[in-house]
Amino acid sequence: xxxxxxxxxxxxxxxxxxxxxxxxxxxxxxxxxxxxxxxxxxxxxxxxxxxxxxxxxxxxxxxxxxxxxxxxxxxx
Numbered sequence: 001x002x003x004x005x006x007x008x009x010x011x012x013x014x015x016x017x018x019x020x021x022x023x024x025x026x027x028x029x030x031x032x033x034x035x036x037x038x039x040x041x042x043x044x045x046x047x048x049x050x051x052x053x054x055x056x057x058x059x060x061x062x063x064x065x066x067x068x069x070x071x072x073x074x075x076x
Contacts, residue, residue: 001071004051004064012065016056023052 005012008022026048028034035041054060054073063069070076 001047001050003071004054007047007051008055010055014055019052019055023048023056 008019010018010022030041030044032042032045054064060073
């Protein structure tokens, strides 16, 4: 997975509302129900979910920013 900030298109100093808004736009755009014939949509949707999961959780975001976890949320 790419960098969660890049996936959601937000900066490192983005607040929770910016992250939530960016995630919702991507989720709406790439939701598999909205794109049943696009195999890449499911991948984009999954990537956005994973990025949101890391950045919305304060502890996970801090761990990512300090390098304790990687782009997929796994310990280094």
